Structure formats: C-alpha cells, structure tokens
Amino acid sequence: MTLNLHIWRQEGPDRPGKLVPYKAEDVNRDMSLLEMLDVVNQDLIKRGEDPIEFDSDCREGICGMCSLVINGVAHGPLNGTATCQLHMRHYRDGDSITIEPWRSQAFPVVRDLVTDRSSFDRIVQAGGYISINTGNAPEANALPISKVDADLAMDAAACIGCGACVAACPNASASLFTAAKISQFASLPQGQPERSERALRMVDQMDEEGFGNCSNHGECEAVCPKEISISTIASMKRDYVKAALTV
Numbered sequence: 001m002t003l004n005l006h007i008w009r010q011e012g013p014d015r016p017g018k019l020v021p022y023k024a025e026d027v028n029r030d031m032s033l034l035e036m037l038d039v040v041n042q043d044l045i046k047r048g049e050d051p052i053e054f055d056s057d058c059r060e061g062i063c064g065m066c067s068l069v070i071n072g073v074a075h076g077p078l079n080g081t082a083t084c085q086l087h088m089r090h091y092r093d094g095d096s097i098t099i100e101p102w103r104s105q106a107f108p109v110v111r112d113l114v115t116d117r118s119s120f121d122r123i124v125q126a127g128g129y130i131s132i133n134t135g136n137a138p139e140a141n142a143l144p145i146s147k148v149d150a151d152l153a154m155d156a157a158a159c160i161g162c163g164a165c166v167a168a169c170p171n172a173s174a175s176l177f178t179a180a181k182i183s184q185f186a187s188l189p190q191g192q193p194e195r196s197e198r199a200l201r202m203v204d205q206m207d208e209e210g211f212g213n214c215s216n217h218g219e220c221e222a223v224c225p226k227e228i229s230i231s232t233i234a235s236m237k238r239d240y241v242k243a244a245l246t247v
Contacts, residue, residue: 001027001091002024002025004096006021006096007100008100008101010101012109012111013109019098019100024040030087031088034066053110055115061225063160064162067163069101069102070098074167074168079222100113102117102163126202130191145188153183155228156183156228158228159177159184168220169217170217173212173215174211175236179232182203186198186239
C-alpha cells in the first residue's frame with residue numbers, strides 16, 4: 001500500500017513550520033500509524049535527512065504519549081482509539097493523510113510533531129495530595145463505597161492525559177482532563193478532606209496555563225480515546241463554585 005503523507009515539520013518552538021509531502025511505500029496494512037512513521041523515518045535516515053520527531057511510548061493505548069492530529073481529528077477517525085492503536089488497514093491504497101501536532105498555546109511545539117505538555121503535570125501537581133491515612137491496601141470490600149461511585153471514579157481515572165481534548169476543543173480547553181483528575185478523587189471518600197481546595201487549585205492552575213474556557217461543544221468527549229464523559233466537567237464546575245463560596 002502506498003500513502004501520500006503531509007507531515008508538519010518545525011525545527012523548534014521559535015521557528016516557522018510547514019506541511020511537507022512524503023510518500024510512504026510498501027506499507028503493511030497491519031502496521032499501526034506509528035509503525036508506518038517508523039518506516040518513513042528509516043527511509044529518511046538512509047537518505048541522510050532528519051527523521052520526523054514524534055512522541056510515543058507504550059504503543060498500547062495506555063500512556064497518552066501518542067499525540068497526533070490525523071486529517072484534522074485528534075487521534076484519527078476511530079472512536080475510543082489512541083493514535084498508536086490506529087492501524088493502516090483503516091486506510092486505502094493511495095489515500096492522503098495529513099499529520100499535525102496538537103494545536104494549543106499551552107502546548108508549544110518542541111519539534112515537528114512533539115509538543116510540550118508539561119502544563120498537564122502542573123495542573124495535577126496543583127491538586128496536592130490526599131491527607132487521609134490509607135495504610136496498606138485494604139480488602140476489596142472493606143470500604144463502604146457504592147458501585148455507582150466506584151464506577152464513576154474508575155471511569156474518570158481512565159484518563160491517560162494525552163491532550164486530545166485540548167487539541168479538539170475550539171477554545172483549547174483542558175476542562176475534560178482537569179475534570180477527570182478532580183472527579184476520580186471527588187467520587188471517593190478518600191478524596192473528601194481536600195475536595196474543595198483541590199478543585200480550586202487545579203482549575204486556577206488550568207487557567208494560569210493559558211487553556212481556554214469550556215463552551216460545551218463536546219468535541220473533547222468525541223475524540224477522547226478513553227471516552228470520558230463531559231459530565232465530569234459539570235461535576236468539576238459544581239465543586240469549583242461551592243469551593244469559591246466557602247473556602
């Protein structure tokens with residue numbers, strides 16, 4: 001299979017970038033998109049050209065490193081699928097594929113398709129810690145947590161921090177990410193002591209990082225590889241308003 005690629009190349013955060021055409025030949029349909037880029041890079045290196053820089057790690061859809069906008073959609077055309085789990089069998093011979101980095105002021109381009117997403121780390125760090133003494137791992141049924149609350153917490157904790165929600169949002173909002181990280185604790189008894197302070201600190205840090213406001217477009221939920229619900233954003237906003245009035 002032969003593919004016509006248009007890939008964003010940029011030497012650094014302060015340098016102009018542009019889409020550069022490449023032809024990927026003899027692409028195996030069972031390759032992932034990242035494996036296809038590996039093959040393209042091997043050809044570039046053989047020709048003495050600089051390889052395309054892109055982020056990847058686990059290649060199993062669980063680490064959140066694979067951050068690519070593919071034909072205008074974060075992580076590509078499949079729902080609930082990270083870039084590293086997108087396979088070339090979903091494309092046809094001769095297809096054109098445009099690959100770009102996340103686009104956000106809070107995610108500056110480092111080089112080519114690599115962006116600096118350390119702003120997410122600072123949001124999480126702003127949440128602080130849980131002061132309750134949990135001791136050793138308890139027996140699974142020892143804590144009185146309802147199945148509904150446990151499921152809500154686990155659904156929110158599935159967030160892998162990839163940043164697709166930011167890339168898809170027309171306002172470059174990080175509300176879905178921040179809400180997921182707040183909700184995973186707010187749904188459990190261990191997260192209650194610092195619940196109000198956590199919401200205040202994390203939302204304020206999100207704003208300080210330069211992310212936009214949520215305007216309920218729902219694009220974040222549509223591209224999230226873990227299909228996290230925007231209902232977590234409503235929960236975050238309730239916690240923030242209550243905290244702002246009481247803390």
